[in-house]
Amino acid sequence: MKKILILGAGMSASTMIKYLLDHSVQYDWKITVADVSQETALRKVNNHPNGRAIAFNINDEEQKNSEIQQSDTVISLLPAFMHPIVAKSCLEFGKNMVTASYVSEEMKALDVDVRKKNLIFLNEIGVDPGIDHMSAMNVIDRLRGEDAKITSFKSFTGGLVAPQYDNNPWNYKFTWNPRNVVVAGQGTAKYIEEGKYKYIPYHQLFRRTENFKVLNYGEFDGYANRDSLKYRGIYGLENIPTLLRGTLRRKGYCNAWNIFVQLGLTDDTYIIENSDKLTYGDFIEMFLPASNLSVEENLCQYLKLDSNSDEMYRLRWLGIFENQKIGLNNATPAQILQKLLEERWKLGEQDKDMIVMQHIFEYEKENRKHKLTSSMVVQGQDSLHTAMSITVGVPVAIGTKFILNGVIKEKGVVIPIWKTIYDPVMKELENFGIQFIEEEI
Amino acid sequence: MKKILILGAGMSASTMIKYLLDHSVQYDWKITVADVSQETALRKVNNHPNGRAIAFNINDEEQKNSEIQQSDTVISLLPAFMHPIVAKSCLEFGKNMVTASYVSEEMKALDVDVRKKNLIFLNEIGVDPGIDHMSAMNVIDRLRGEDAKITSFKSFTGGLVAPQYDNNPWNYKFTWNPRNVVVAGQGTAKYIEEGKYKYIPYHQLFRRTENFKVLNYGEFDGYANRDSLKYRGIYGLENIPTLLRGTLRRKGYCNAWNIFVQLGLTDDTYIIENSDKLTYGDFIEMFLPASNLSVEENLCQYLKLDSNSDEMYRLRWLGIFENQKIGLNNATPAQILQKLLEERWKLGEQDKDMIVMQHIFEYEKENRKHKLTSSMVVQGQDSLHTAMSITVGVPVAIGTKFILNGVIKEKGVVIPIWKTIYDPVMKELENFGIQFIEEEI
Numbered sequence: 059m060k061k062i063l064i065l066g067a068g069m070s071a072s073t074m075i076k077y078l079l080d081h082s083v084q085y086d087w088k089i090t091v092a093d094v095s096q097e098t099a100l101r102k103v104n105n106h107p108n109g110r111a112i113a114f115n116i117n118d119e120e121q122k123n124s125e126i127q128q129s130d131t132v133i134s135l136l137p138a139f140m141h142p143i144v145a146k147s148c149l150e151f152g153k154n155m156v157t158a159s160y161v162s163e164e165m166k167a168l169d170v171d172v173r174k175k176n177l178i179f180l181n182e183i184g185v186d187p188g189i190d191h192m193s194a195m196n197v198i199d200r201l202r203g204e205d206a207k208i209t210s211f212k213s214f215t216g217g218l219v220a221p222q223y224d225n226n227p228w229n230y231k232f233t234w235n236p237r238n239v240v241v242a243g244q245g246t247a248k249y250i251e252e253g254k255y256k257y258i259p260y261h262q263l264f265r266r267t268e269n270f271k272v273l274n275y276g277e278f279d280g281y282a283n284r285d286s287l288k289y290r291g292i293y294g295l296e297n298i299p300t301l302l303r304g305t306l307r308r309k310g311y312c313n314a315w316n317i318f319v320q321l322g323l324t325d326d327t328y329i330i331e332n333s334d335k336l337t338y339g340d341f342i343e344m345f346l347p348a349s350n351l352s353v354e355e356n357l358c359q360y361l362k363l364d365s366n367s368d369e370m371y372r373l374r375w376l377g378i379f380e381n382q383k384i385g386l387n388n389a390t391p392a393q394i395l396q397k398l399l400e401e402r403w404k405l406g407e408q409d410k411d412m413i414v415m416q417h418i419f420e421y422e423k424e425n426r427k428h429k430l431t432s433s434m435v436v437q438g439q440d441s442l443h444t445a446m447s448i449t450v451g452v453p454v455a456i457g458t459k460f461i462l463n464g465v466i467k468e469k470g471v472v473i474p475i476w477k478t479i480y481d482p483v484m485k486e487l488e489n490f491g492i493q494f495i496e497e498e499i
Numbered sequence: 500m501k502k503i504l505i506l507g508a509g510m511s512a513s514t515m516i517k518y519l520l521d522h523s524v525q526y527d528w529k530i531t532v533a534d535v536s537q538e539t540a541l542r543k544v545n546n547h548p549n550g551r552a553i554a555f556n557i558n559d560e561e562q563k564n565s566e567i568q569q570s571d572t573v574i575s576l577l578p579a580f581m582h583p584i585v586a587k588s589c590l591e592f593g594k595n596m597v598t599a600s601y602v603s604e605e606m607k608a609l610d611v612d613v614r615k616k617n618l619i620f621l622n623e624i625g626v627d628p629g630i631d632h633m634s635a636m637n638v639i640d641r642l643r644g645e646d647a648k649i650t651s652f653k654s655f656t657g658g659l660v661a662p663q664y665d666n667n668p669w670n671y672k673f674t675w676n677p678r679n680v681v682v683a684g685q686g687t688a689k690y691i692e693e694g695k696y697k698y699i700p701y702h703q704l705f706r707r708t709e710n711f712k713v714l715n716y717g718e719f720d721g722y723a724n725r726d727s728l729k730y731r732g733i734y735g736l737e738n739i740p741t742l743l744r745g746t747l748r749r750k751g752y753c754n755a756w757n758i759f760v761q762l763g764l765t766d767d768t769y770i771i772e773n774s775d776k777l778t779y780g781d782f783i784e785m786f787l788p789a790s791n792l793s794v795e796e797n798l799c800q801y802l803k804l805d806s807n808s809d810e811m812y813r814l815r816w817l818g819i820f821e822n823q824k825i826g827l828n829n830a831t832p833a834q835i836l837q838k839l840l841e842e843r844w845k846l847g848e849q850d851k852d853m854i855v856m857q858h859i860f861e862y863e864k865e866n867r868k869h870k871l872t873s874s875m876v877v878q879g880q881d882s883l884h885t886a887m888s889i890t891v892g893v894p895v896a897i898g899t900k901f902i903l904n905g906v907i908k909e910k911g912v913v914i915p916i917w918k919t920i921y922d923p924v925m926k927e928l929e930n931f932g933i934q935f936i937e938e939e940i
Contacts, residue, residue: 246769251789254781255771257832259763261702266788322700328687330696347707348692391698
């Protein structure tokens with residue numbers, strides 16, 4: 059019998075817990091689900107005979123050590139900053155560990171000690187990071203094996219609403235943390251294009267988009283993520299002329315979002331006093347020069363927009379020019395914008411989400427140029443097993459299984475860029491509808 | 500005999516020290532000039548019989564206390580963060596204090612104790628802050644006395660090169676800290692216009708300018724400074740519909756500077772690796788999408804600029820598209836831009852600087868609308884007595900004199916917004932060519 063300890067039973071843990079419980083009889087696993095809220099843990103265990111639900115406090119040293127000591131492998135879906143605390147206990151008691159989070163400097167520093175103890179701490183095995191690494195390396199390793207020279211690699215991922223439920227003019231609903239969506243992209247995006255480093259300041263980000271199609275799902279726009287440059291090292295593409303990672307949205311979203319950025323509405327660094335007394339129309343007016351025009355006309359003039367444009371249609375649909383009170387006091391511009399969007403972009407109870415990922419490769423082989431796309435679309439099943447929960451949770455669960463049964467033999471602080479890891483994991487992901495379709499262009 | 504202790508003998512202290520030494524015989528003053536560099540202090544004292552130059556270390560508790568204890572009034576032109584250290588010693592030993600810096604929270608907190616000891620800590624009595632407060636309050640108090648209702652107050656100040664030496668297409672040379680000029684305006688500008696709060700994000704700042712004329716000096720553009728809102732309280736204009744404070748530049752400067760902001764060249768938050776290997780042309784290209792066009796054409800297309808425009812002429816004049824190596828390694832974009840500008844905007848040895856200040860008031864009196872400007876232009880005399888040194892130093896010196904001879908009777912942590920202070924100070928400033936000319940429009 060093997061014991062698995064799962065720390066954190068929130069939104070993204072549902073499908074992972076279900077997978078592990080579903081396989082627990084076959085593999086003789088005993089699974090402890092630990093969460094700040096015992097009620098949440100109980101709900102996810104759902105009386106499964108091989109499951110145990112406990113209230114868990116990461117700061118309770120005794121409980122933490124005792125639970126980790128009793129387990130064989132520990133999965134942490136806690137907030138990323140807590141992983142090092144868990145990792146140190148795992149190291150002390152000689153337990154393997156799995157997370158879906160980026161490897162922090164603190165985690166990386168444990169590598170030598172983890173190897174010494176013959177353990178694996180497998181990180182970045184969710185969707186992004188996770189499926190992105192595995193599916194990219196799958197193509198990269200194959201092309202390398204064919205002696206192809208990869209000249210360009212662009213990769214875009216996004217969480218959206220599934221087509222059947224995609225019924226607003228933004229083609230977007232919140233399927234994940236709204237705040238992250240509102241402040242997305244702040245800072246400077248860095249990438250490399252045709253051998254030259256490129257820097258995009260935030261206020262240009264949503265106009266510097268790329269348009270592309272994904273399978274038969276139509277058109278998308280992608281904007282660059284913060285630091286694409288570091289992926290050259292991670293993927294072993296040190297000399298690649300073009301490498302860019304980005305976020306995708308439905309076509310037209312970025313153009314309209316750019317208006318918010320141009321106005322300054324996504325700023326989260328200062329508060330507007332007495333904002334509860336304002337209407338959304340007043341709010342927009344604060345970012346425009348004084349004028350006798352209506353707020354809407356003033357905005358069009360200020361940003362040189364056509365009143366009949368798609369962007370303005372999207373803005374009007376949000377009710378952002380109307381006399382509705384904000385009802386949020388001493389809030390930052392970003393918080394005010396988020397409040398309106400949360401009302402308008404709410405995912406309905408029956409709505410399903412969708413994760414879209416596309417890698418676009420250009421390579422040269424036998425003196426001919428090729429273009430290859432590798433695309434994945436996963437739709438949610440219900441409000442518990444969302445596309446996000448499936449794509450984060452299933453790779454974590456499969457990774458854990460392969461550690462327990464010895465299929466994954468790597469040691470140290472690891473991410474799934476090695477064929478020995480991504481190959482078996484991706485094969486099994488296909489059973490869950492998580493598969494990549496390749497198209498040569 | 501009175502003893503004056505001057506802490507800091509840098510650039511902006513020259514004219515102040517000269518004033519105090521020039522008046523030292525008449526008033527029987529003994530003046531100690533203390534600087535980290537004794538050589539600098541010696542140069543400024545210039546063997547004057549009433550002067551004494553010492554090397555001074557603010558962290559040498561014993562020296563600091565002994566010098567302050569022996570003095571009657573202490574002037575601090577040290578970096579602003581050091582003022583509280585000096586202030587606490589002044590409080591302990593019962594000495595008055597004068598600075599040209601903004602009152603920090605730490606300084607403000609001393610107010611009650613300063614009053615209890617019957618002392619004055621007179622701050623913000625340089626040029627900006629200083630002359631701006633005094634000249635503004637001079638008009639505001641007078642208009643109030645005439646029962647006028649002030650509806651709008653805009654105030655702009657700038658340090659420029661004097662017209663005779665103004666011979667580059669930017670109409671600008673560095674007369675002060677170049678770094679502050681490169682990063683000027685970062686953050687969000689806040690002001691009030693026609694009764695409504697207005698927020699300008701940095702990337703819109705240099706296109707949201709106002710154009711105005713100053714006396715017979717021609718046209719200027721002004722851009723908003725960070726927080727104008729707090730000046731309502733300071734100037735007793737709590738209900739004024741429009742209040743904006745800004746920085747002025749020669750007409751056209753802001754339009755051209757806006758290109759740097761749009762590209763992201765003023766960003767000081769990340770470094771560009773191996774920047775020493777790049778040319779300025781490469782540097783600009785990093786902020787543009789990949790293209791087959793020349794860097795210059797690519798820029799014009801990206802920002803929709805006419806190649807024959809004034810802005811592009813200014814950029815070309817800087818040599819920013821050329822193959823000159825940057826010669827600065829691992830530098831931020833702002834540092835790279837600054838290096839080029841320091842070469843091109845260097846103040847020549849014979850060049851003189853100029854400080855320009857204009858207040859623009861709109862008010863209603865006896866049911867009639869009025870517009871009033873109050874303007875000051877001061878030009879430097881030589882490389883020691885620059886306009887900056889004169890306008891910062893002379894008010895500090897005069898304020899110190901009036902504290903010593905009892906003309907200024909206020910107690911506490913004070914700024915010169917009171918008639919009893921600004922009236923005598925401004926009268927004497929006129930002897931130094933620092934005077935405001937009013938025009939009714």
